[in-house]
Amino acid sequence: MTAQRRDWLPGYLFISPALLLFLVFVAAPLVGAFGLSLFHWDLLSTPEFAGLDNFRQLVTDEATVRAVINTFVFALSSVVTHIGLGMLLALGVHRTMTRGTKYFVRTAYFFPFLVSWAAVALIWKYVLDPTFGLATHYLQELGLPVTNWLASPTWALPTLIVVDWWHTIGYTFIILLAGLQTVPAQLHEAARVDGANAWWRFWSVTLPVMSPTIFFATVITFIGAFQIFDPMLIMTNGGPDGATRSIVMYTYEKGFQSFEVGYAAALSLVLFGVIMVATGLQFRLSRRWVHQ
């Protein structure tokens, strides 16, 4: 009892630096974003109370609707390609392979993840350049048509999805590989003795054991993809014609380029809502397929 009482002071003392910073830089701004969204403000003149004006404008603003759709398209394709291809990669690498090969493959796929988005975006702008780009050249060699990928309203977003895959797959892949390594070999052995073929062992042993890992990777990929911004700003500036404008890209334009701070805050709340709903939905759906 006395020991517990003595813990109070050090307890509060020890959490206070983190908690104080949290209150100032996370909690208060969160409340601030809600507050700001109710005002018209250009950072210079006096803020003007707007009620739900910003939100009304959100619904009718075509650019917002487009940005939300773009973000969803990007996030869904991210998750499908990251988890699907990441799983194939992890399964491939997990198989017995010579040590050298395994080391090379793991390193090669992981490397791009360590390169900052700024560098990735700049490198890929050149890789995709229609006149002297690496990709342009080899795609042409393969007999594919040459397009200015980033300037095409149809191809710009899919191109960014591919670049994002290149940058981030190493992360998903390592997580899934780690999950794969937790699958007990005895389970596989037992299934083999029971006459299960490779496919059946994958469905009945590997997948169920790995489901928490896959679930985690899915949630993280979704949350990350919803916040995508760097490649949009550096590679396409949201264009052409809004084709790659994500919610964050639009928030940035409104908040820091045209200084409609209240509208930007309202937009950021849309992002927050999207993430909360998607995450909540995933947790709910997870009960059906994730084994605890």
Place this chain on the structure above:
Amino acid sequence: MGAPVKGRLLDLVLVLGGLLMIAPLVWLVVTALSQPIDAFQLPPRWIPRPPTLENFQQVPDLIPFARMAWNSLQIAVITTAGSLLTSALAAYAFSRLRFPGRDQIFLVLLAALVVPVQLTVVPVFILMRWLHLVDTSVAIWLPALVNVFGIFFLRQYIASIPRELDEAAIMDGAGHFWILFRVILPLARPGLTALAIFVFEASWNNFFWPYIFLSSPEKMTLPVGLVSLQGAMGGGPAVVLFAAITLVVLPILVLFLIFQRSFIASIASTGLRG
């Protein structure tokens, strides 16, 4: 049996895929090392002849590279050291000390993991402007000193350290500071290392926050500097930009090759994302 052949074929596919993955990075380095006249030729010349450092020498003419590298390093070191300290203190309190509201506060912090930084950036910008901290490095590292993930991660790590060890120290009359720094943290070293590598890498590569808060070239970090270079150059020498990117990317890649084990283990065990 066709199994070994099938296996070797799969190896081949994976290796080819790996080569494809690193091709843009190899192209980057090769181009940066090429004579400007050889660069961006198609088909690409994969071996520069003869390699030259000329492009690297021109980087400082375009951007204050050393200055930006120093800014990046400074911010990354302060962020890493500071956030590890605040996280370790909080993690110790959340896992070892009992005080009213402990679990509730922890839950609130945990919920904040899904709050995207973009949600807080506008209000924080207004706050920083009010404090006259916009366009200073403080605006970058100060908010980064609270790392909710770090707290969560270290709490899990400390929970795996047997309580008997600190109870023995308490018997000997040791204070909580002493226990944390002399007993717990030395034992949590692998966890601290993994977290440090990751926080450092994330800070070194961070683009969004510095891009919004920094505007003077002499205060910019490397990622922001690179992107500003792209705008400033117009039709300027792209090879020099490639040299600059190489200088930014290479240290992280070398660091990775040295600490590969910790790096991979930290991601695998924590799911931390930079």
